[in-house]
Amino acid sequence: MLTLALYQPDIPQNAGTMLRLCACLGVEAAIVEPASFPVSDRAFRRAGMDYLDRIAITRHVSFAAFEDWRRGRGRRLVLLSTRAALPYAEFAFDADDVVMVGRESAGVPDAVHAAADARLLVPMRPGLRSLNVAVAAAMVLGEALRQTGALAALASAAS
Numbered sequence: 001m002l003t004l005a006l007y008q009p010d011i012p013q014n015a016g017t018m019l020r021l022c023a024c025l026g027v028e029a030a031i032v033e034p035a036s037f038p039v040s041d042r043a044f045r046r047a048g049m050d051y052l053d054r055i056a057i058t059r060h061v062s063f064a065a066f067e068d069w070r071r072g073r074g075r076r077l078v079l080l081s082t083r084a085a086l087p088y089a090e091f092a093f094d095a096d097d098v099v100m101v102g103r104e105s106a107g108v109p110d111a112v113h114a115a116a117d118a119r120l121l122v123p124m125r126p127g128l129r130s131l132n133v134a135v136a137a138a139m140v141l142g143e144a145l146r147q148t149g150a151l152a153a154l155a156s157a158a159s
């Protein structure tokens with residue numbers, strides 16, 4: 001199963017929205033701490049609604065701990081970055097890839113950028129800085145699920 005990893009999330013509404021996305025699409029979630037808000041945060045829980053109880057979430061106290069967990073399972077780290085060159089739709093996803101998004105305020109540090117097995121861009125019009133992190137996550141997870149057959153499985157389960 002795909003995992004969406006949130007690197008040190010700093011906006012509770014966006015984190016809640018992404019966890020709700022994971023619940024609806026059948027994607028696991030990982031949170032690389034520290035987050036800048038507690039899981040009891042009202043805005044976070046409002047955005048995630050009752051879906052927060054419907055997903056598998058792993059929490060990691062640091063990026064090093066997250067890397068131990070990921071590498072121990074032999075899973076690729078696929079980073080979404082405004083600094084990437086490869087358009088996400090040109091990438092061949094695996095069903096167990098870990099797709100990571102950065103902080104709204106600062107993306108990810110260079111060391112995290114360097115640790116990724118792939119760095120993907122959602123192409124945008126020139127002169128614009130970035131998408132909302134949850135929007136970028138939704139676009140790329142949609143493509144990853146489509147490529148790996150999980151979207152078709154969701155469709156047949158719903159019919």
Ligand SMILES: C[S@@+](CC[C@H](N)C(=O)[O-])C[C@H]1O[C@@H](n2cnc3c(N)ncnc32)[C@H](O)[C@@H]1O
Binds near residue numbers: 101107129134
């Ligand atoms: C608001 S952006 C971060 C902006 C930050 N100032 C930077 O330059 O990295 C938050 C996260 O959303 C994702 N993101 C937003 N727009 C993206 C794009 N066009 N391509 C790939 N990832 C994007 C990335 O994971 C990014 O770290």
